[in-house]
Amino acid sequence: MANINETLSGLMDIDGALGCAIVDYTSGMLLGSAGAGVDLELAAAGNSEVVKAKLNTMKSLGIEGGIEDILITLGTQLHIIRPSTSNEGLFLYQVLDKKNSNLALARRKVLDLEKSLQRV
Amino acid sequence: MPANTELRDYADSAFGQHMENYAAIDLICLATSDGFPIVSRSLDRIHFELDTLAAASSTLHSVSNAVSKQILLKPFRVAFIESEKGNVAFVSLQLQQGEFVLTMSADESMNIGQLRVMISRLAEQISNNFH
Structure with a gap:
């Protein structure tokens, strides 16, 4: 099992990683972050709204179960948001340089890191 | 209103576990909202009278509630004090x-999000057992 810093280190080892964070989406606060390329504090707060909006939409549509991950493709970046199963209310956030990364591989690695994240 | 022994013992045990599991935590205290101390745990280097701490927590509770009700029209839930060397x-x-x-303080190795x-988890744990 890995702690916050070990998980962040693992996320930054992914090819094309620009920045990463572990976020409490109930408050929008960062529990930890690494890298640059984007204002991670702002991204944490903003992406918390993305997660909450999706959860609310699922609830209003009567869709059961949780979110496994959210993949966002931008012009020059890829973003991966993965809620934590061991820590309710938290998600892993990964920012990748589109040119230097493989989304499928990155998604897989984020999944593995999320599974090994210990209870904070 | 004095809390019963069961609450005090439960909180004391829960606080002890947290202090053991998280080296960054300096102090955890439970007090009534009108300033009576129930139980607290702190590191040896923290010199704080329990009565003083309970009074400070109660004051913070009262002020936070007043401000929250005035501005947001709702009672406060969580308040933070961020300092150079840690947070409360x-x-x-x-x-x-x-x-x-419920008051918890930690040194700078634990950020405010953590x-x-x-x-929040400790508060929920206590609430679930004594609501």
């Missing part, structure tokens, strides 16, 4: 025994 969090607790304030998660 206060959570309002409604239990069957009455109204309480502190919030810690104190």
Whole structure:
């Protein structure tokens, strides 16, 4: 099992990683972050709204179960948001340089890191 | 309103576990919202009279509630004090025994987001057993 810093280190080892964070989406606060390329504090707060909006939409549509991950493709970046199963209310956030990364591989690695994240 | 022995013992045990598991936590205290101390745990280097701490927590609770009700029209839930060398969090607790304030402080190795998660979980744990 890995702690916050070990998980962040693992996320930054992914090819094309620009920045990463572990976020409490109930408050929008960062529990930890690494890298640059984007204002991670702002991204944490903003992406918390993305997660909450999706959860609310699922609830209003009567869709059961949780979110496994959210993949966002931008012009020059890829973003991966993965809620934590061991820590309710938290998600892993990964920012990748589109040119230097493989989304499928990155998604897989984020999944593995999320599974090994210990209870904070 | 004095809390019963069961609450005090439960909180003392829970606080002890947290202090053991998280080296960054300096102090955890449970007090009534009107300033009576129930139980606290702190590191040896923290020199703080329990009565003083309970009074400070109660004052924070009272002020936070007043401000929150004035501006947001709702009672406060969590308040933070961020300093250069650490943070303190206060959570309002409604239990069957009455109204309480839970206080947790941590050094700078635990950021405010982590502190919030810690104190929220502890508050929920106590609430679930004494609501």
